[in-house]
Amino acid sequence: MSEETKPLNFIEHIIEEDLANGLPKEKLRFRFPPEPNGYLHIGHTKAIGISFGLGEKYNAPVNLRFDDTNPAKEEQEYVDAIKRDITWLGYQWENELYSSDYFQKLYDWAAQMIKDGKAYVDSQSSEAIREQKGTPREVGTNSPFRNRTIEENLDLFQGMKDGKFEAGEHVLRAKIDMEDPNMLMRDPLMYRVMYAHHHRTGDDWCIYPMYDWTHGESDYIEQISHSLCSLEFKPHRKLYNWFREHVYDYAKEELPMPPKQREFARLNLSYTIMSKRKLLRLVEEGKVTGWNDPRMPTISGLRRRGYTPNSIRQFIDKVGVAKRENVIDVSLLEFCVREDLNKSANRVMAVLEPLKVVITNYPEGKEEWLEAENNPEDDNAGSRKVPFSREIYIEKEDFKEEAGNKFFRLKLGGEVRLKNAYIIQANNVVKDSDGNITEVHCTYSTDTEKRVKGTLHWVSVPHAIKAEVREYDRLFIDESPDSHKDKDFMAFVNPNSLKIRTGYLEPSLAEAKVGEQFQFQRLGYFNVDNDSKSGALVFNKTVGLRDSWAKQKPKNQNDVVTERSRSAKQPQQKRKAISVIQQFGKKYTNLPEEKQQKVKAEIQSLAKDVPYEDLEALFGTAVKKAGTRIAVMIALKEQLKNGLQRNENIDAFITKAKDDKNELLVDEANGI
DSSP, X not given: OOTTTSOOOHHHHHHHHHHHTTOOGGGOOEEEXXXXXXXXXXXXXXXXXXXHHHHHHHTOOEEEEEOOOOTTTOOHHXXXXXXXXXXXXTOOOSOEEEGGGGHHHHHHHHHHHHHTTSEEEEOSOHHHHHHHTOOSSSOOOOOTTTTOOHHHHHHHHHHHHXXXXXXXXXXXXEOOOTTOSSGGGSSOEEEEEOOOOBXXXXXXXXXXXXXXXXXXXXXXXXXXXXXXXXXXXXXXXHHHHHHHHHHHHHHTTTOOOOOEEEEEOOOEETTOOOOHHHHHHHHHTTSSSSTTXXXXXXXHHHHHHTOOHHHHHHHHHHHOOOSSOOEEOHHHHHHHHHHHHHHHOEEEOEESSEEEEEETTSOTTOEEEEEEESOTTOTTSOEEEEEEESEEEEEGGGEESSOOTTOOSEEBTOEEEETTSOEEEEEEEEEOTTSOEEEEEEEEESOTTSOOSBEEOOEETTTOEEEEEEEEOOSBSSXXXXXXXXXXXXXXXXXXXXXXXXXXXXXXXXXXXXTOEEXXXXXXXXXXXXXXBTTBOEEEEEEOSSOTTGGXXXXXXXXXXXXXXXXXXXXXXXXXXXXXXXXXXXXXXXXXXXXXXXXXXXXXXXXXXXXXXXXXXXXXXXXXXXXHHHHHHHXXXXXXXXXXXXXXXXXXXXXXXXXXXXXXXXXXXXXX
């Protein structure tokens, strides 16, 4: 769908309505207001995408404003990381601003509120203040210091600023209503005493404004037209407006436009923690190597792992802007990076669990440099030369001494095609004293037109370069690790989230640079890590070629009931059609080519009687059931020809198929 015809989200509707009601377009101004107390994570990308996306759509400025009001937890490192991450995502801010820029103005406005009887200094302990707040069902009670005189409050507030009191001895509170049903309105704190060195203002201040006071007034000072934040701040809107209205009386001639707050659903991702505090704990307790560990959901971590800016922006676009909270499956994010890298990453060969193959009828000492296509998805990617010799490595799992007819890799007496090279046949094996296979002896054929079912990647032994390969998995084994009341989220840290191997790579990778991305054929997408040095490459696994977690997820019982109900309502003919297609698929790969063509025609004929939902349900069919997936692909192709609209699940299924080990499936997928 083009940008011109894409429907407006609810925030855009609000903006369009404001413009229609007289707001000049040149008054539109947005901001992204991170707190510099940690690195940005994937959850922040939604807020970044919304604010900067609106700036791009309406050609309006977007401020990057750091809400730096808690120096005890803020560092310049975090400021630098946030700027670096936003720039990497491809966004540019209009002004770099800080709430600390407004400390004096905020202080002056707070003093004016004291003079207007709208704020007072409270000298109770934090525990007493908390108790007096009441509960959602019980009203609060007034502080005994609520009716101090204006003069006394001003004197105490000045003393707080001058460092005359200990931390916690006094606070400044807004005087609103201790019986308000919204507990945030029950005389909220505006200032507290804190003796901490600020990363920008140094030791100039020993009182710091609270977030609710600072945030809205910073928006006002900057003349932000639409203050956009996530749903957890919706209860804060009433307080945001209360502060705004009172300050507006002081500054309306200088600052004519009061901002409006609007909320959107935050991004919640499965198998992921979205709390900077909890992410910091992972760092401090050594579960990861730092904020930019490739297992972390931080933007820095995702970048180091090999995610691209485009893949993250595409992900945010697919998630959309919603009003209600929901949890997005992390597999959608993984799909987006697969889709992006499939177009841009060059294909190379690497072996991670090597098994030596000796081609006995290939001359000793001979080598050939064979042509290999870099990327079939990119016409401009060109080709490269890969060396071939008498001894090569293949993956251990690609060979079995004995295997059934459905094993399409190498077995004794069987033939396979070597990618970009020849066809080989396994004749015998060499074993060590423990019975482990150490070598497979093969013969090769120069008849590359011969049809064989399996294709293997490989690397020439004398030409192979070694590299450290870090295979990453999800950091948590639980879909919602921080939702268990009786368990700490740390209990769900995946102990196998990192596996380090020695990889054997084709020599074209010898000069690979940090950040470069490749598809290791049949294995996944990898990029060169920051730890790489000349002669000592380190690769990170970005993502596999297919979702290895999908088959592990238990089906929700409600989903089972829904499927049964839907199946019961389907016409008998349609239920029969999908069953017949599945039956054809089970035997498809074992049929001679002439019979396969007849079965294919039958499947194409049946496709019109199959609901798309039933085909989609088979997208996750196990890898070993190649025939079923081929049958589904044939039926899907027919439905697409007849007007079925492609979606992200269809795209993911086709993308996986194109990188499959089964050539018949690859051929069908390439035909779409």
